[in-house]
């Protein structure tokens with residue numbers, strides 16, 4: 232077991248990629264704290280992990296709210312006494328629109344959750360990780376944040392910011408034996424990609440199938456990734472196998488940028 236006796240917080244752990252990471256961490260021996268707004272979904276995963284003999288706790292948290300993040304970390308410390316791993320996975324898709332048509336509230340909301348929320352969670356766990364001189368933070372970025380992304384500017388900007396946060400934090404806290412890395416997935420199977428492709432198809436006046444074909448034609452493997460394939464990357468980065476890796480962005484993209 233690669234994460235035995237570790238305590239991990241996974242934001243957005245009740246669904247999608249976060250759920251896959253939570254299960255993978257639990258199966259590697261970690262106690263998992265699942266944090267997001269919809270408590271029922273978090274409880275479902277936590278109960279499932281516990282019924283399989285693992286340790287898990289669901290804590291309702293809006294990560295864009297500073298006080299709720301502080302409360303979530305305090306509750307984690309109260310329950311388990313330490314935090315070894317933080318996965319900043321929570322994220323929202325935001326609007327599909329050109330900048331010229333951008334609604335300011337929608338722009339602000341995406342940055343508040345995807346970027347400021349990740350910073351707040353990192354800031355609060357670092358206070359305890361620095362004292363213990365140990366920790367691993369994994370930020371879930373996106374291939375949509377490694378180059379310009381038409382119609383998705385707030386998402387793109389927030390995920391570019393995640394890479395900046397990763398690299399900055401890695402430099403700031405390396406001396407305390409804390410590693411900070413990013414995983415950058417391209418499209419991953421699940422509700423989010425289905426909804427996103429529907430929105431894109433509508434905005435571009437093409438069919439859903441055409442939108443999916445255009446997407447996967449840009450991937451060397453000609454398919455999108457499974458949530459479990461992001462989870463295995465997270466287990467690796469969280470584990471001692473990655474003990475010399477920090478400030479890195481690991482792409483999990485089915486060969487997206489190497490197709491010509």
Ligand SMILES: NC(=O)c1ccc[n+]([C@@H]2O[C@H](COP(=O)([O-])OP(=O)(O)OC[C@H]3O[C@@H](n4cnc5c(N)ncnc54)[C@H](OP(=O)(O)O)[C@@H]3O)[C@@H](O)[C@H]2O)c1
Pocket residue numbers: 242243244245246247248249266267268269270272292293294295319320321322323344348371372373374415416417418419420421422423424
């Ligand atoms: N799926 C993809 O194709 C893909 C590709 C590249 C990158 N990513 C990134 O991977 C991460 C997970 O994606 P996913 O597809 O698994 O997402 P998802 O299924 O849409 O789940 C998003 C999660 O974020 C949580 N969340 C949203 N707003 C929140 C808030 N204010 N406070 C706390 N939690 C909040 C949601 O829970 P509540 O709504 O209950 O709060 C949910 O658990 C995201 O950061 C996403 O940008 C996904």
